[in-house]
Amino acid sequence: MQNALQIVYLIPLLPLIGFxxxxxxxxxxxxxxxxxxGCGTILASFILSIWVFIQVRGGNTFDPxxxxxxSVGKLVIPFAFKIDQxxxxxxxxxxxxxxxxxxxxxxxxxxxxxxxxxxYFSYLNLFVFSMLLLVMGANFVILFIGWEGVGLCSxxxxxxxxxxxxxxxxxxxxxxxxxxxxLAFLIAIFWLIAKLGTVSFSEVxxxxxxxxxxxxxxxxITILLFIGATGKSAxxxxxxxLPDAMAGPTPVxxxxxAATMVTAGIYMIARSNVLYSMSHITMDIVAYTGLATxxxxxxxxxxxxxxxxxxxxxxxxQLGFMFLALGTGAYVAAVFHVMTHAFFKALLFLGSGSVxxxxxxxxxxxxxxxxxxxxxxTFITFLIGCIAIAxxxxxxxxxxxxxxxxxAYIKSPVLYGIALFTAMLTAFYMFRLxxxxxxxxxxxxEEQKHHLHESPAAMTIPLVILAVLSIIGGLVxxxxxxxxxxxxxxxxxxxxxxxxxxxxxxxxxxxxLMGLSTGLVIVMIIAAWFIxxxxxxxxxxxxxxxxxxxxxxxxxYDTLIVKxxxxxxxxxxxxxxxxxxxGMVNGVGKLVNYGSRQMRLLQSGQVGAYVxxxxxSMVVFFVIQFFIRK
Amino acid sequence: xPINYYIFLALALFSIGVAGVLTRRNAIIIFxxxxxxxxxxxxxxxxxxxxxxxxxxTTNAVAGTDGQLFVFFIMVVAAAEVSVGLAxxxxxxxxxxxxxxxFLNRLKH
Numbered sequence: 001m002q003n004a005l006q007i008v009y010l011i012p013l014l015p016l017i018g019f020x021x022x023x024x025x026x027x028x029x030x031x032x033x034x035x036x037x038g039c040g041t042i043l044a045s046f047i048l049s050i051w052v053f054i055q056v057r058g059g060n061t062f063d064p065x066x067x068x069x070x071s072v073g074k075l076v077i078p079f080a081f082k083i084d085q086x087x088x089x090x091x092x093x094x095x096x097x098x099x100x101x102x103x104x105x106x107x108x109x110x111x112x113x114x115x116x117x118x119x120y121f122s123y124l125n126l127f128v129f130s131m132l133l134l135v136m137g138a139n140f141v142i143l144f145i146g147w148e149g150v151g152l153c154s155x156x157x158x159x160x161x162x163x164x165x166x167x168x169x170x171x172x173x174x175x176x177x178x179x180x181x182x183l184a185f186l187i188a189i190f191w192l193i194a195k196l197g198t199v200s201f202s203e204v205x206x207x208x209x210x211x212x213x214x215x216x217x218x219x220x221i222t223i224l225l226f227i228g229a230t231g232k233s234a235x236x237x238x239x240x241x242l243p244d245a246m247a248g249p250t251p252v253x254x255x256x257x258a259a260t261m262v263t264a265g266i267y268m269i270a271r272s273n274v275l276y277s278m279s280h281i282t283m284d285i286v287a288y289t290g291l292a293t294x295x296x297x298x299x300x301x302x303x304x305x306x307x308x309x310x311x312x313x314x315x316x317x318q319l320g321f322m323f324l325a326l327g328t329g330a331y332v333a334a335v336f337h338v339m340t341h342a343f344f345k346a347l348l349f350l351g352s353g354s355v356x357x358x359x360x361x362x363x364x365x366x367x368x369x370x371x372x373x374x375x376x377x378t379f380i381t382f383l384i385g386c387i388a389i390a391x392x393x394x395x396x397x398x399x400x401x402x403x404x405x406x407x408a409y410i411k412s413p414v415l416y417g418i419a420l421f422t423a424m425l426t427a428f429y430m431f432r433l434x435x436x437x438x439x440x441x442x443x444x445x446e447e448q449k450h451h452l453h454e455s456p457a458a459m460t461i462p463l464v465i466l467a468v469l470s471i472i473g474g475l476v477x478x479x480x481x482x483x484x485x486x487x488x489x490x491x492x493x494x495x496x497x498x499x500x501x502x503x504x505x506x507x508x509x510x511x512x513l514m515g516l517s518t519g520l521v522i523v524m525i526i527a528a529w530f531i532x533x534x535x536x537x538x539x540x541x542x543x544x545x546x547x548x549x550x551x552x553x554x555x556x557y558d559t560l561i562v563k564x565x566x567x568x569x570x571x572x573x574x575x576x577x578x579x580x581x582x583g584m585v586n587g588v589g590k591l592v593n594y595g596s597r598q599m600r601l602l603q604s605g606q607v608g609a610y611v612x613x614x615x616x617s618m619v620v621f622f623v624i625q626f627f628i629r630k
Numbered sequence: 631x632p633i634n635y636y637i638f639l640a641l642a643l644f645s646i647g648v649a650g651v652l653t654r655r656n657a658i659i660i661f662x663x664x665x666x667x668x669x670x671x672x673x674x675x676x677x678x679x680x681x682x683x684x685x686x687x688t689t690n691a692v693a694g695t696d697g698q699l700f701v702f703f704i705m706v707v708a709a710a711e712v713s714v715g716l717a718x719x720x721x722x723x724x725x726x727x728x729x730x731x732x733f734l735n736r737l738k739h
Binding site: 509604605606607615 | 648651652653655712731732734
């Protein structure tokens with residue numbers, strides 16, 4: 001009997017078709033057609049994803065094998081998909097949130113020329129396609145194709161307004177940073193091939209194969225994979241591209257931050273959880289890197305004045321939380337946070353897009369203020385997003401963040417303390433952003449004030465849907481302590497992510513931790529209210545200035561890496577190239593020239609001289625024959 | 631008679647030929663020296679052929695005859711060469727009124 005999931009190939013294929021139609025027909029199609037193709041293909045994928053999800057929920061997993069992608073000697077890499085609990089969940093997030101962002105984009109980008117509009121939607125579709133390929137792939141190579149695809153699409157979309165040099169630089173930065181991580185990812189794949197001769201998830205994670213790997217191998221492979229993840233998911237030290245990725249249109253930021261791209265690293269590690277659980281060193285590295293990133297990004301977000309930059313750093317910080325969860329073995333919590341984060345971060349970004357739209361392109365929150373009166377829907381949905389990310393029950397962020405904090409607590413109270421502090425900072429900077437933007441008095445120009453308006457329905461409806469999801473999205477993972485059997489997500493993912501019988505904490509402790517984090521978050525929100533409700537811009541000093549300049553990390557990278565590389569480049573160009581390489585090339589020519597001029601003197605034209613040479617050389621041959629060869 | 635004598639004679643003839651070709655400038659003398667070298671080789675071939683025949687006659691009646699055949703070939707080739715060479719020398723004399731090979735260095739330019 002044919003599997004009911006036979007048609008899963010349509011899920012990535014439809015966005016690819018949409019990409020081709022919009023990409024090839026961008027000069028001929030009108031904007032409504034482009035919008036219809038762009039959104040329609042994703043909607044169809046979404047509906048299929050729901051159906052797949054229902055099937056998988058019923059226990060029907062499916063591993064279709066289409067053809068052999070690479071077949072060399074003993075190494076066979078099939079083009080195969082893996083439809084199981086983890087990938088079907090990600091399919092839902094990607095296509096669902098992706099669809100809302102597509103719909104939003106039709107309105108947000110309506111001022112673009114048709115050909116650029118078509119280009120934009122074709123990139124968006126390609127982006128979704130790559131991400132779907134990434135999560136559906138049944139081996140590391142297919143995953144890597146999607147991995148590269150999202151890297152490419154992020155480059156294309158960040159540099160969408162390609163006439164602006166700064167945007168192009170941001171796009172290149174994102175691409176290069178990702179390439180650094182990708183290199184490590186590739187080496188990890190090669191390492192796996194060298195040691196096991198296979199890259200399929202099912203084979204690599206099989207107990208017999210894992211037994212063949214030495215601890216050192218596992219540690220190296222997992223660390224290399226993690227380096228790949230730091231590039232894609234913006235962790236220390238490769239996180240600086242993500243805030244710069246704000247150069248792209250706002251819906252693109254939402255897509256990168258919520259549905260696609262940055263969650264790839266989390267997905268990959270959650271998928272490889274068997275490998276990671278076997279290496280304690282890597283787990284510690286992942287946890288500490290994640291925590292450090294979360295804290296660093298949260299401190300930077302405290303002082304940013306660009307509405308999108310604040311959200312960007314908050315994404316970096318939340319991704320840090322997810323890696324903390326991965327590093328402490330709470331893979332489900334990480335996936336849970338990916339999901340809730342996708343809802344509220346997409347909501348916040350689209351909300352910020354709505355604000356920017358109303359402000360005619362102004363992104364600096366110092367020139368906003370009091371927007372709550374004019375942008376009612378945006379105001380309310382943005383507030384919901386802020387509450388969700390701050391983590392107040394029963395909003396979605398609370399449950400996922402609480403699960404992460406709990407796993408950090410089980411690992412070590414110090415980790416918990418720092419994570420809790422970061423969560424407090426999160427609440428503070430999010431509500432700083434919220435109060436500065438939406439309360440107080442308007443600080444922009446009269447013209448902007450006159451122009452303020454609520455966004456059209458195509459933009460507000462996705463906001464409302466995402467707001468609803470941000471409120472209820474956490475209910476799939478209600479901790480055991482609150483409601484028995486409430487943690488449906490863990491149960492759902494249990495075939496993919498094995499549960500460890502690790503020591504748990506008493507329910508009373510759990511209540512205490514929840515109460516503590518909620519209480520502190522509320523305190524931070526109230527503090528933000530008192531400080532920022534009547535915000536007046538003033539020059540930052542001292543530590544504030546350092547934070548405003550992002551700890552000068554970009555400058556440090558510039559000094560330590562970019563400038564020496566440029567110096568090396570100019571040295572190689574000006575000195576090595578001109579003297580050594582050119583010298584070698586010209587030297588060969590000169591040598592031949594000189595040599596032939598000398599050889600020419602032998603051509604005397606005298607018959608006697610030729611004969612003499614002939615006789616002499618024959619004598620030489622005889623001598624060789626007699627005395628040397630024998 | 632030992633074979634050594636033939637070898638020394640042939641060697642002497644050949645060396646005289648080589649020395650003549652190297653040192654003399656008159657084309658006709660060079661020509662004669664070349665003939666000298668060819669004949670030195672002929673002498674050797676005949677001598678070795680005879681020696682070979684003497685040693686192998688009991689088992690092989692025609693042993694060593696191929697050496698003598700070669701001599702005839704060389705004589706034929708030498709005769710042909712002489713006719714061509716002398717013709718060249720005649721043409722050379724007509725053109726430059728000399729048979730000194732050192733004047734024949736036009737190829738250099």
